[in-house]
Amino acid sequence: xxxxxxxxxxxxxxxxxxxxxxxxxxxxxxxxxxxxxxxxxxxxxxxxxxxxxxxxxxxxxxxxxxxxxxxxxxxxxxxxxxxxxxxxxxxxxxxxxxxxxxxxxxxxxxxxxxxxxxxxxxxxxxxxxxxxxxxxxxxxxxxxxxxxxxxxxxxxxxxxxxxxxxxxxxxxxxxxxxxxxxxxxxxxxxxxxxxxxxxxxxxxxxxxxxxxxxxxxxxxxxxxxxxxxxxxxxxxxxxxxxxxxxxxxxxxxxxxxxxxxxxxxxxxxxxxxxxxxxxxxxxxxxxxxxxxxxxxxxxxxxxxxxxxxxxxxxxxxxxxxxxxxxxxxxxxx
Numbered sequence: 259x260x261x262x263x264x265x266x267x268x269x270x271x272x273x274x275x276x277x278x279x280x281x282x283x284x285x286x287x288x289x290x291x292x293x294x295x296x297x298x299x300x301x302x303x304x305x306x307x308x309x310x311x312x313x314x315x316x317x318x319x320x321x322x323x324x325x326x327x328x329x330x331x332x333x334x335x336x337x338x339x340x341x342x343x344x345x346x347x348x349x350x351x352x353x354x355x356x357x358x359x360x361x362x363x364x365x366x367x368x369x370x371x372x373x374x375x376x377x378x379x380x381x382x383x384x385x386x387x388x389x390x391x392x393x394x395x396x397x398x399x400x401x402x403x404x405x406x407x408x409x410x411x412x413x414x415x416x417x418x419x420x421x422x423x424x425x426x427x428x429x430x431x432x433x434x435x436x437x438x439x440x441x442x443x444x445x446x447x448x449x450x451x452x453x454x455x456x457x458x459x460x461x462x463x464x465x466x467x468x469x470x471x472x473x474x475x476x477x478x479x480x481x482x483x484x485x486x487x488x489x490x491x492x493x494x495x496x497x498x499x500x501x502x503x504x505x506x507x508x509x510x511x512x513x514x515x516x517x518x519x520x521x522x523x524x525x526x527x528x529x530x531x532x533x534x535x536x537x538x539x540x541x542x543x544x545x546x547x548x549x550x551x552x553x554x555x556x557x558x559x560x561x562x563x564x565x566x567x568x569x570x571x572x573x574x575x576x577x578x579x580x581x582x583x584x585x586x587x588x589x590x591x
Contacts, residue, residue, distance in 0.1 A: 295349070295351075295352065296350055296351070296352045300324075305322070306416045306417050306418070306505060307417050307418060307419050307500065308324070309321070309419050309436070309498070310344050311437075311459060311498075312329050312342065312344075312442075312456045312457075312458055312459075312476075313329075313458050313459050313462035313463070314326075314459055314461075314462060314463050315327075315347075315463040315464075315465060316463060318436060318437055321436075325344075325346050325347070326344075326346075326347055327344050327345045327346045327347040327348075327349075328344070328345050328347065328465075329342055329343075329344060329345075329474075329476070330342070330343050330344075330345045330474070331343070331444075331452040331474035332450045332452070332474060333450050333472040333473060333474065334444060334445065334448040334450045334451060334473070334474055334475045335448065335449065335450050336449065336450030337449050337450065338450065339450070339451060339452065339453045339537070339538040340450070340452045340453070340474075341452055341453060341454050342452050342454050342456065342474075347465065416502070416503065416504065416505045417500050417501060417502045417503070417504065417505075418500070418501060418504050418505055418506060418507045418590060419436060419498060419499065419500045419501075419507075420498075420499055420501070420507045420523060420588060420590075421457045421496055421497070421498050421499070421542075422496060422497045422499060422523075422524055422545055422588075423441060423455065423457075423494065423496050423526075423529070423542050423543060423544045423545060423548075423563075424494060424495065424496070424526065424544045424545040424547075424548030424549060425495060425496070425497055425524075425545045425547075425548065425549055426438045426495045426496075426497055426549055427497055428497055428499035429499070429523055429524040429545075430523070432501055432502065432503070433499040433500060433501045433502075433523070434499065434500040434501075434502070435497060435498075435499060436498040436499065436500055437457075437459050437460070437497075437498050438460070438495070438496075438497045438498075439457050439458045439459045439460050439495070439496055439497075439498070440457075440458055440460070440478060440479070440493055440494065440495050440496060440551050440554070441455055441456070441457060441458070441478070441479035441493075441494040441495070441496045441561065441563075442455075442456045442457075442458045442476055442477060442478050442479050442560070442561055443455050443456050443476070443477065443479060443539075443560070443561030444474065444475060444476070444477065444537055444561060445475060445477050445537065445559070445560055445561070446482075446531055446532075446535045446536075446537050446539075446559065446560070446561065446562045447535060447536045447537060448475065448536065448537050449536045449537065450474075451536075451537035451538065452474060453537075453538045453539055453540045454540055455479065455539070455540060455542050455561060456476075457496035457497070457498050458476075458478075458496075477558075477559075477560030477561055478493055478554075478558065478560045478561070479493065479494045479560055479561035479562065479563060480492060480493055480494060480554075480557065480558065480559065480560055480561075480562055480563070481494060481548075481550075481562075481563050482532075482559070482562040482563060482564055483563075483564050483565060485527075485564075485565045485583070486548055489548070489550065490557070491556065491557030492550040492551065492554055493550065493551035493554025494548070494550075494551065494563055495549050495550070495551050499523075501523065501590050504521065504590035504591055505591075506590065506591045507523070507588065507589070507590050508520070508588070508589045508590070508591070509541075509542075509543050509586060509587070509588050509589075510586065510587050510588075510589060511528050511541065511543075511584055511585075511586050512528075512578070512584055512585060512586070513525075513585060513586070513587045514526075514546075514585040514586070514587050515587060516587055516589035517589070519591060520589040520590065520591045521589060521590050521591065522587060522588070522589055523588040523589065523590055524543075524545055524546070524587075524588050525543070525546055525585065525586065525587040525588070526543050526544045526545045526546040526547075526548070526585070526586060526587075527543075527544050527546070527565055527566075527583055527584070527585060527586060528541055528542075528543060528544075528565070528566040528583075528584040528585065528586045529541070529542050529543070529544045529563045529564060529565060529566065530542070530564060530566050531562055531564060532562070532564045535562075539561070539562075541566065541586075542563075543586035543587070543588055544563060544586075565583045565584075566583070566584045567581050567582060567583050567584065568580055568581065568582050568584060569581075
């Protein structure tokens with residue numbers, strides 16, 4: 259069989275489904291409206307894993323907190339889909355990013371910028387001399403750090419996190435359970451919904467108790483088909499796992515085994531919303547033997563799990579097969 263050939267576990271399905279083709283809230287203060295939002299991309303030495311936990315403002319034991327804040331996305335009624343992001347609890351504004359805009363040809367602005375530029379050049383001249391004196395010392399430090407990295411690699415002191423959808427525990431003994439929770443996300447029919455599936459912790463933290471402006475909405479997730487026997491309307495559990503000795507995690511759609519050199523974490527079926535729903539949804543890999551949340555069989559709807567089937571055309575058939583439910587596998591290396 260070709261290395262590109264997909265693997266299938268089921269060959270028929272007639273319910274709602276997604277398709278494969280080839281080819282929370284706004285800031286909670288009124289004065290924040292219409293201000294531009296700054297951001298910073300950060301790199302931290304000595305760590306191999308970064309994890310955003312929705313519904314918490316503290317980390318679980320053994321993890322360092324980088325920052326905390328509030329889950330944000332679009333208002334649920336907006337026409338565009340978004341992803342959830344964590345906004346810092348003490349946000350700043352971009353200078354000049356409010357309603358009042360500076361004119362770039364304003365003489366006072368130009369003079370101020372020239373003064374700042376001259377000051378910066380003087381400072382840079384001083385720091386360049388200082389940096390030249392430290393280069394030789396840094397060479398020694400770099401070599402020492404390279405040796406330390408080799409030692410860490412030899413001790414397998416690297417790790418990566420991933421989410422097991424549909425299970426309450428991690429799949430094998432080499433993984434550490436960060437937390438066990440339940441799936442959630444935006445409502446399936448809201449046009450402004452966020453696309454992500456979230457694994458929500460069972461012990462959320464709250465900093466504020468009221469809010470009256472525009473907002474995103476967070477719902478629980480349910481199985482919504484007969485694809486999994488007796489699952490329709492039941493809530494979906496999840497587990498966030500940390501596997502040691504690996505630096506890369508990969509979900510491969512259309513396969514139920516990993517390629518050579520990769521370790522299988524778990525396999526199952528590709529899931530998303532039904533293709534006709536108003537809200538977009540990202541693809542996730544549901545465990546081959548899914549469980550239900552205890553007491554969660556009320557059929558409230560919310561974020562929904564539907565199997566994904568192939569649709570031939572731009573999708574190459576063969577190797578894919580029309581209307582076959584698509585498998586998936588999560589691999590680490």
